[in-house]
Amino acid sequence: MSDIGYNSGIREDEAQFGDFFELLKPRVMSLVVFTAFVGLIAAPVPVHPLIGFCAILFIALGGGASGALNMWWDADIDKIMRRTRNRPIPAGKISGQDAMALGLALAGLSVMMLSLATNLAAGAMLAFTIFFYAVVYSMWLKRATPQNIVIGGAAGAFPPVIGWLAATGTMAIEPWLMFALIFMWTPPHFWALALFMRNDYDDAGVPMLTVTHGRPSTRRHILAYTGLLALLAVAAAFTGIGGPIYLAVAVVMNLAFLRGALRIWRRDETMAEADNYAAERAFFKLSLLYLFLHFGAILAEAVLKPWGLGGWA
Amino acid sequence: MSFQKTTHELHKRRLGRNIGVGLVLAGLIAIVFGLTVVKVTNGAFEPPRTEQGGE
Numbered sequence: 001m002s003d004i005g006y007n008s009g010i011r012e013d014e015a016q017f018g019d020f021f022e023l024l025k026p027r028v029m030s031l032v033v034f035t036a037f038v039g040l041i042a043a044p045v046p047v048h049p050l051i052g053f054c055a056i057l058f059i060a061l062g063g064g065a066s067g068a069l070n071m072w073w074d075a076d077i078d079k080i081m082r083r084t085r086n087r088p089i090p091a092g093k094i095s096g097q098d099a100m101a102l103g104l105a106l107a108g109l110s111v112m113m114l115s116l117a118t119n120l121a122a123g124a125m126l127a128f129t130i131f132f133y134a135v136v137y138s139m140w141l142k143r144a145t146p147q148n149i150v151i152g153g154a155a156g157a158f159p160p161v162i163g164w165l166a167a168t169g170t171m172a173i174e175p176w177l178m179f180a181l182i183f184m185w186t187p188p189h190f191w192a193l194a195l196f197m198r199n200d201y202d203d204a205g206v207p208m209l210t211v212t213h214g215r216p217s218t219r220r221h222i223l224a225y226t227g228l229l230a231l232l233a234v235a236a237a238f239t240g241i242g243g244p245i246y247l248a249v250a251v252v253m254n255l256a257f258l259r260g261a262l263r264i265w266r267r268d269e270t271m272a273e274a275d276n277y278a279a280e281r282a283f284f285k286l287s288l289l290y291l292f293l294h295f296g297a298i299l300a301e302a303v304l305k306p307w308g309l310g311g312w313a
Numbered sequence: 314m315s316f317q318k319t320t321h322e323l324h325k326r327r328l329g330r331n332i333g334v335g336l337v338l339a340g341l342i343a344i345v346f347g348l349t350v351v352k353v354t355n356g357a358f359e360p361p362r363t364e365q366g367g368e
Contacts, residue, residue: 016326017333050351054344117348 015093022088023071023099024064024106031291032063032159035182038295039163039175042241042302047167054117055166059159062110062126066155068103069134072096074142077204083197103134118166125165129158143205146212153186154179160295174240181236181294184229188222188261189287195219195264196277196284219265222283226261230254233294243311245304246297253290260286 036059040052047055071078071089075096078084088094107130115123137152145151157179164175194201194210195218201208209218233254237247260283267279304310 014323014326015330017330048351048355050347054348057344 013091013093015088015098019088019093020102023068023094023102024061025067025071026064028067028156029060029063031156033060034292035178035295036060036159036163036166038299038302039160039178040167041163042160042174042178042298043164043167045168051117052167055114055122055163058110058114058117059126059162059166061106062114062130063159065103065106065110066130066133066138068099068106069130070138072099072103073134073138075099077206080204081197081200083200107134114162114166119169121169121171122162122166125158125162129155129162132158143207146207146209148207149190149209150187153183153190156186157182172240177236177239177241178295178298180232181229182291184225184232185287185291188225188229188257189284189291191218191222191225192264192280192284192287195272196280215269219267223261223265226257230258238312240311241298241301243301243304245300245310246294249293249297253293257283257286257290 033056037056040047040055071087074084075087075089078087079090084090089096089099107127111123111127111130114126133152133155137148137155141148141151160178160182161175164172164178191209194208195215202211209221213221233250234247236242237250242250260279263279264283272280301310
């Protein structure tokens with residue numbers, strides 16, 4: 001090997017290990033890990049700790065794979081949006097080809113390992129989730145319809161179902177309640193972000209609701225979805241995953257969330273610009289706490305059940 | 314011609330990446346081993362029992 005050949009591929013900002021990890025969207029992964037964990041623990045079948053750990057790890061890896069595939073596919077619009085222009089591909093640290101290869105390899109590995117560690121149903125559901133996020137959402141819906149977030153939100157809602165399946169191998173109504181909670185939570189969460197990220201989506205040509213139907217309509221949509229979410233979240237307290245702790249959390253958090261949505265609905269762009277989208281930013285932050293506390297409460301009910309404290313019984 | 318080894322900032326960065334990949338592979342091996350032990354000891358792969366000594 002000659003020195004010339006060896007040196008010609010050198011880049012000053014060559015990708016580090018952390019850049020490849022960045023491709024897996026670690027922040028989204030943390031949500032996947034937490035909700036899948038809650039699904040696994042809330043299931044009525046005890047799981048060996050190592051198998052449980054592996055199940056969560058492979059679900060997270062599958063989530064990471066879809067993140068990498070999404071970054072590969074969306075590199076052109078990521079380059080335009082302020083929020084995403086520092087991602088490894090638009091920043092020029094990792095090539096799109098490498099990201100795609102990593103995504104496909106991790107997708108195959110995670111589905112295979114989850115199937116082996118737990119059961120085929122969980123593996124199949126993980127495979128479907130990756131397909132849904134990478135193909136249905138990223139490649140198809142995201143650039144085609146303003147309902148992209150609504151339908152695409154389903155991809156982020158699958159992890160508790162996979163966690164439940166990993167533990168039990170069979171389907172039940174409870175994991176789908178958790179699914180519905182994330183599914184209904186996603187649109188207001190992202191629309192609030194779209195409101196205060198202002199021109200990002202316009203510039204990138206992504207048909208977000210703010211672009212296609214305008215900002216006042218987006219504010220109305222946030223309120224409508226938050227109202228439906230509140231009904232669902234409180235009603236879930238009286239099902240198998242609920243209990244007094246969950247009910248208390250749901251009532252407090254949904255009142256706060258509804259208050260935030262009402263505030264957003266009452267404002268117009270001039271008011272929002274005057275305080276640099278303070279209400280929208282606060283609502284977005286609250287939405288993160290909202291989901292965390294709801295799933296935390298479901299977890300608490302499940303963990304306390306063996307002592308006769310969780311649930312209504 | 315000399316074969317003096319020179320270290321470059323790039324080598325350090327590549328070393329970091331290689332160590333990262335190495336640790337991930339080692340972790341994967343540990344996980345597969347651990348899973349195998351758990352699966353074998355909790356009876357998931359027990360062969361079907363055959364009756365011995367007739368009826």
